[in-house]
Amino acid sequence: MDLIVEGKIYHNGAFEQGCLVIEQGKIVAIKKTLTAEPHLDVGNHLILPAGIDLHVHFRDPGFTHKEDFSTGSQAAAFGGISCVFDMPNTQPQTTSKQTLKEKAQIASEKSYVDFGLYAAVSDENVGRLADLSPFCNGFKIFLGGSTNSLELSTKNLRLALLETNRTKKITLIHAEDGPCLKLHEGQENNLVDHLRCRSAECEETALRAILNNSRGLSSPIHVCHLSSCEGFEVIRKRPSNISVGVTPHHLYFDVHTLNTKQTFYKVNPPIRSSFDRDTLWYGVQNKLIDIFESDHAPHTEEEKNVNFDSAPSGLPGVETQYPLLLSAMKKDHFNLDTLLALLCERPAQLLSIPKGKIEVGRDADFIIVDMKKTEPITAEKLHSKCGWTPFEGFPAIFPSMTFIRGEKVIDDHQILVKKGFGSSVGV
Numbered sequence: 001m002d003l004i005v006e007g008k009i010y011h012n013g014a015f016e017q018g019c020l021v022i023e024q025g026k027i028v029a030i031k032k033t034l035t036a037e038p039h040l041d042v043g044n045h046l047i048l049p050a051g052i053d054l055h056v057h058f059r060d061p062g063f064t065h066k067e068d069f070s071t072g073s074q075a076a077a078f079g080g081i082s083c084v085f086d087m088p089n090t091q092p093q094t095t096s097k098q099t100l101k102e103k104a105q106i107a108s109e110k111s112y113v114d115f116g117l118y119a120a121v122s123d124e125n126v127g128r129l130a131d132l133s134p135f136c137n138g139f140k141i142f143l144g145g146s147t148n149s150l151e152l153s154t155k156n157l158r159l160a161l162l163e164t165n166r167t168k169k170i171t172l173i174h175a176e177d178g179p180c181l182k183l184h185e186g187q188e189n190n191l192v193d194h195l196r197c198r199s200a201e202c203e204e205t206a207l208r209a210i211l212n213n214s215r216g217l218s219s220p221i222h223v224c225h226l227s228s229c230e231g232f233e234v235i236r237k238r239p240s241n242i243s244v245g246v247t248p249h250h251l252y253f254d255v256h257t258l259n260t261k262q263t264f265y266k267v268n269p270p271i272r273s274s275f276d277r278d279t280l281w282y283g284v285q286n287k288l289i290d291i292f293e294s295d296h297a298p299h300t301e302e303e304k305n306v307n308f309d310s311a312p313s314g315l316p317g318v319e320t321q322y323p324l325l326l327s328a329m330k331k332d333h334f335n336l337d338t339l340l341a342l343l344c345e346r347p348a349q350l351l352s353i354p355k356g357k358i359e360v361g362r363d364a365d366f367i368i369v370d371m372k373k374t375e376p377i378t379a380e381k382l383h384s385k386c387g388w389t390p391f392e393g394f395p396a397i398f399p400s401m402t403f404i405r406g407e408k409v410i411d412d413h414q415i416l417v418k419k420g421f422g423s424s425v426g427v
């Protein structure tokens with residue numbers, strides 16, 4: 001064996017004091033006691049599965065002044081995330097075999113955590129998606145425009161979904177309807193204007209189109225970052241192959257309490273009302289939401305510090321998501337089972353990767369956590385290149401160690417593996 005880690009292990013929905021036995025990056029046994037070496041005893045600290053973030057924008061290539069695969073993946077590791085899936089709206093966008101291969105090369109040279117990539121579906125490459133399938137972990141469709149994104153016309157949605165369905169890979173959808181957004185377009189001076197210009201009606205329209213155009217299909221379709229009460233009502237009853245995600249920023253902010261630094265909270269879909277926020281919490285607490293996703297989308301402070309209308313949309317979150325949610329369980333009435341299902345198990349299942357659970361045969365991806373160690377989030381301790389966080393001051397419980405495939409990647413605020421340690425998963 002390569003390593004034994006002893007502590008309070010979360011296994012089969014409960015904690016048991018025991019030993020995780022790791023060989024060649026995999027969990028090979030879970031035993032009550034074992035004395036062999038090398039042996040790491042973490043006492044009564046918790047051993048939890050590492051998180052999987054199926055929605056990040058690491059900006060590499062093309063916008064590496066905001067983030068790159070090295071800084072983004074360090075942020076992930078310090079936040080207890082062992083595997084990330086990167087969105088295609090980089091420069092160039094990953095719409096072809098060539099651009100996917102180039103990004104995979106960049107990620108394998110720079111990443112500290114394991115990774116996967118999505119291919120973008122556009123009106124131009126629809127019809128040729130099967131060719132991209134061997135080079136990506138799934139597909140991303142933007143039904144409405146967002147930061148440097150490609151928009152797919154709803155008339156091509158059925159064709160696109162039929163094609164991605166045949167690949168058996170997941171299709172993620174940004175569900176804001178393009179024509180609806182255009183209809184509401186206008187000058188924006190603050191977050192309330194942004195909300196009006198990206199009305200809940202646009203989310204609702206996009207979700208109806210997804211339900212209509214995915215009839216009879218069986219491969220996974222994931223609705224990213226649900227944000228509105230109206231949207232929730234449309235998607236609440238859905239076929240079992242359609243999953244729904246929420247982000248921490250839609251769960252923790254509402255538009256009427258954000259009075260300062262408003263451009264920093266400009267994001268798509270927008271931060272909405274407390275009513276929408278409470279609906280999303282209702283969904284989480286009642287197991288009607290499947291996934292937590294950060295939608296980590298950093299911009300520099302300089303880029304955000306401009307007038308509202310010209311500020312780019314997006315905010316960082318890959319490092320704060322798991323620590324924030326660990327700390328918030330009691331206050332926000334959800335339990336650890338729900339947290340681990342939404343942040344670890346379901347993403348692993350949707351992306352077909354052997355992670356997300358502490359179980360014999362899976363990758364030894366786990367974190368060590370002291371639940372008594374709550375600390376406020378501060379930007380200066382985080383690792384994203386953008387240098388700021390919308391969650392400044394929020395209580396969080398950061399992991400003291402992160403293990404990926406049995407290797408200790410993070411220990412006591414230090415990164416212990418080399419750049420490029422992370423490897424591609426699932427393709």
Ligand SMILES: [Zn+2]
Nearest residue numbers: 055087295297
């Ligand atoms: Zn996104």
